[in-house]
Amino acid sequence: MPRIHGCAPRTGRTTAPRTLPGALALFVALALAARPAPAEEVLPDKEEGDLNAGLDPAPASLDRSTPRRAWGTFLASCGDGRSDLGAHLLNLGDVARSDRRVLGPVLARQLCEVLRATGQLALAEGLDDTPLGPLAEERPRNIAVVARVRPTDAGRAEELWLRRIKDRVGGGRSVWLLTRQTVSRIAPWFRALVRKEVGRRPVEVVNRGLGALPAGLAPRTPRDAIQTFVGLAARGKLGDAAHLLDLSQLPEAEQRERGRRLARRLAAVLKRVHPGSYSRVSNDPAGAPERDVPFDEEVVASASLDAGSVQIRLARHPLTRGEPVWLVSAATTAEIDALYERHGYGWVGDHLPLVFVGWQLAGVQLWQWLGLALFLGGAFLVGYLVSLVTRKLLLRLSGLTSWRWDDLLVARIGSPLTLALAALALALALPVLALAKGPHELLRSGCKLTGLLALGWVLVRIVDVIGDQAFGYFKERKDDMGMAMVPVARKILKPIIAAIVLVVALQNVGMNVSGLLAGLGIAGLAISLAGKNTIENLFGSLIIAFDRPFKLGDTIKVGELQGTVEDLGLRSTRVRTVERTLVTIPNAQLADSRVENLSRRDRMRLFAKLGVRYETAPDQLRLIVDETKRYLLAHPRVWQESFSVRFVGYGESTLDLEVACYIATADWGEFTGIREAILLDLGSILERAGTQLGFSSRALYMTKTGGLDAKKAKQASAVVRERGERGELCLPEIPDAVRAALRPPPASAP
Numbered sequence: 001m002p003r004i005h006g007c008a009p010r011t012g013r014t015t016a017p018r019t020l021p022g023a024l025a026l027f028v029a030l031a032l033a034a035r036p037a038p039a040e041e042v043l044p045d046k047e048e049g050d051l052n053a054g055l056d057p058a059p060a061s062l063d064r065s066t067p068r069r070a071w072g073t074f075l076a077s078c079g080d081g082r083s084d085l086g087a088h089l090l091n092l093g094d095v096a097r098s099d100r101r102v103l104g105p106v107l108a109r110q111l112c113e114v115l116r117a118t119g120q121l122a123l124a125e126g127l128d129d130t131p132l133g134p135l136a137e138e139r140p141r142n143i144a145v146v147a148r149v150r151p152t153d154a155g156r157a158e159e160l161w162l163r164r165i166k167d168r169v170g171g172g173r174s175v176w177l178l179t180r181q182t183v184s185r186i187a188p189w190f191r192a193l194v195r196k197e198v199g200r201r202p203v204e205v206v207n208r209g210l211g212a213l214p215a216g217l218a219p220r221t222p223r224d225a226i227q228t229f230v231g232l233a234a235r236g237k238l239g240d241a242a243h244l245l246d247l248s249q250l251p252e253a254e255q256r257e258r259g260r261r262l263a264r265r266l267a268a269v270l271k272r273v274h275p276g277s278y279s280r281v282s283n284d285p286a287g288a289p290e291r292d293v294p295f296d297e298e299v300v301a302s303a304s305l306d307a308g309s310v311q312i313r314l315a316r317h318p319l320t321r322g323e324p325v326w327l328v329s330a331a332t333t334a335e336i337d338a339l340y341e342r343h344g345y346g347w348v349g350d351h352l353p354l355v356f357v358g359w360q361l362a363g364v365q366l367w368q369w370l371g372l373a374l375f376l377g378g379a380f381l382v383g384y385l386v387s388l389v390t391r392k393l394l395l396r397l398s399g400l401t402s403w404r405w406d407d408l409l410v411a412r413i414g415s416p417l418t419l420a421l422a423a424l425a426l427a428l429a430l431p432v433l434a435l436a437k438g439p440h441e442l443l444r445s446g447c448k449l450t451g452l453l454a455l456g457w458v459l460v461r462i463v464d465v466i467g468d469q470a471f472g473y474f475k476e477r478k479d480d481m482g483m484a485m486v487p488v489a490r491k492i493l494k495p496i497i498a499a500i501v502l503v504v505a506l507q508n509v510g511m512n513v514s515g516l517l518a519g520l521g522i523a524g525l526a527i528s529l530a531g532k533n534t535i536e537n538l539f540g541s542l543i544i545a546f547d548r549p550f551k552l553g554d555t556i557k558v559g560e561l562q563g564t565v566e567d568l569g570l571r572s573t574r575v576r577t578v579e580r581t582l583v584t585i586p587n588a589q590l591a592d593s594r595v596e597n598l599s600r601r602d603r604m605r606l607f608a609k610l611g612v613r614y615e616t617a618p619d620q621l622r623l624i625v626d627e628t629k630r631y632l633l634a635h636p637r638v639w640q641e642s643f644s645v646r647f648v649g650y651g652e653s654t655l656d657l658e659v660a661c662y663i664a665t666a667d668w669g670e671f672t673g674i675r676e677a678i679l680l681d682l683g684s685i686l687e688r689a690g691t692q693l694g695f696s697s698r699a700l701y702m703t704k705t706g707g708l709d710a711k712k713a714k715q716a717s718a719v720v721r722e723r724g725e726r727g728e729l730c731l732p733e734i735p736d737a738v739r740a741a742l743r744p745p746p747a748s749a750p
Contacts, residue, residue, distance in 0.1 A: 054100035067144040070176035078112035094288035110190040184286040187295025209255030222298035225326035233267030274301040383422030416457035423450040456501030485545040540587030557596035611654025654694030
């Protein structure tokens with residue numbers, strides 16, 4: 001019976017137990033071993049998804065249900081030249097999915113040539129024709145040996161195995177395929193038995209200058225070779241690691257010294273170009289078939305070099321005694337120096353103690369952490385010095401102008417300018433640290449983010465400078481409203497600038513801000529709906545600030561409310577009423593209301609309606625109108641451009657006269673005093689005309705007591721007649737001669 005890999009042969013002998021518990025344990029073990037396995041037991045398989053995904057769909061007539069039918073189908077495909085059909089009898093799990101369509105038929109054709117060269121291209125007799133295949137002690141082996149191949153005359157025979165696995169896509173049924181180990185050996189069999197090619201030189205010949213291979217250092221698989229090399233280099237055993245390089249291109253006298261150097265450099269390159277694990281590298285002694293790669297080589301990583309890229313490969317070399325081992329290929333060894341120049345750490349990587357390059361945290365080595373701390377401090381020092389020099393130059397330039405805001409701006413941008421220059425200095429120094437791609441991109445993005453945030457800081461400082469200048473300007477003009485709106489504008493502009501700068505900064509460092517913008521839009525919509533009144537009041541404050549209907553300290557009238565403005569905020573305005581109460585008015589309501597600014601009047605209107613008794617004669621009325629016009633014309637505080645004294649009609653109980661004029665004052669207290677004096681003087685004019693104010697209600701006169709003065713009435717008639725004859729009677733308008741004689745000097749408005 002052929003030996004099956006991974007299964008220890010059974011000897012049939014047991015050792016008698018010395019204790020009762022040992023006897024019970026042995027009995028249970030024997031009972032479990034003797035129990036038949038379930039009919040569907042299948043050895044585990046690593047195939048993911050569809051079986052041999054990447055090949056053309058398997059024909060519906062393809063029968064792989066038993067070892068005999070599967071092997072018979074493969075041999076038939078060899079006879080018919082159907083290598084595409086034979087590929088479906090191979091387990092291509094170790095072949096890259098993108099290469100299976102090309103390599104599958106090639107491997108099937110090569111295996112057919114191997115079988116033809118060894119005379120085994122015939123249906124093997126004795127293969128089991130059941131889905132479970134051959135049994136051992138009533139348990140399915142899941143493995144069937146279909147042929148044996150001896151690659152060399154001195155070598156031992158190698159077996160071709162079929163293995164039972166599940167086709168998870170094909171309904172979960174069991175199929176028999178040639179194993180991955182068998183597939184990996186097809187190429188070397190084909191080279192040795194069909195092409196009769198000579199293999200590579202033994203390790204002892206390739207690295208003769210290094211001496212014998214150290215005991216225990218004989219990696220049989222590509223994965224073992226690369227992991228062993230990386231581990232030895234990390235522990236500082238560069239001499240042992242050099243044994244895993246193909247140094248055939250170096251003189252034997254230089255192999256020991258230069259081998260250590262090349263091992264150190266290759267380990268550094270691998271850290272940069274392949275920082276992860278090597279779990280995808282084949283763990284089969286023959287390697288895994290790869291497209292455009294010789295059968296005895298294995299690609300473990302790729303690295304950019306000049307305008308293209310090179311593959312870091314391992315090559316399979318024989319040992320004089322023992323099985324072949326895997327070494328870094330000669331072509332890769334020749335490229336190590338060039339790769340190190342492109343991906344290495346320069347002088348630091350060649351000369352620092354290995355502890356500085358071997359220990360790392362988060363993909364950053366110890367010397368890089370130390371260098372990063374040093375560069376960070378140096379970057380801030382450089383940023384401060386360059387910022388100091390730059391600000392001195394800018395101050396000299398700003399001194400050439402007559403403006404003051406540029407001097408203030410230069411004085412205030414010291415901190416953000418230092419931060420921006422430090423970020424720039426650190427970004428320029430990062431290539432010296434030779435960081436891996438991930439940490440390098442992270443730090444580079446951090447420098448860019450810091451620089452953009454520093455720019456936003458500068459913009460905020462500009463807003464502060466402009467705000468201070470605007471506040472000083474309004475203060476010089478004693479504009480309380482302007483001074484009150486400067487803090488409001490700052491509170492609005494700063495968050496807007498911060499939000500815009502943050503979004504731009506995040507977008508420039510590679511973050512997708514579309515989701516953030518959408519979220520901000522939804523949040524803004526929700527806030528606007530929830531705070532509709534607040535937003536209306538905010539815009540109301542802006543309208544008041546730009547329209548400027550009043551300022552702090554002004555007396556205003558809004559509807560029935562009258563008072564003095566004491567405070568203007570983002571949401572509301574506070575007004576102190578005449579009753580000394582404090583009323584808060586929302587800015588949205590105030591912006592939409594009719595606002596009277598009583599403090600901005602250049603003059604105040606006086607209006608009086610005089611009703612005299614019906615007994616008053618027409619000449620008396622004329623005299624009253626004439627005297628009143630003369631009085632107003634001569635009054636120094638009456639605005640002369642427009643005043644009116646008219647007899648307007650016959651009331652129910654009085655003869656009505658209207659007096660309207662403007663008093664040249666904006667002070668309410670002064671206006672009331674002037675109004676009082678004018679009204680008293682109007683009463684004197686009525687008395688001199690010989691009449692009185694009428695009663696506001698009907699009266700029955702039973703006596704003449706309290707009647708009109710007849711003497712004064714006659715005098716009034718005489719005066720009216722005399723002035724009329726001279727053309728000086730102010731009816732219906734004031735004569736120019738009278739206006740020129742009585743007009744007082746112009747009074748200046750307050």
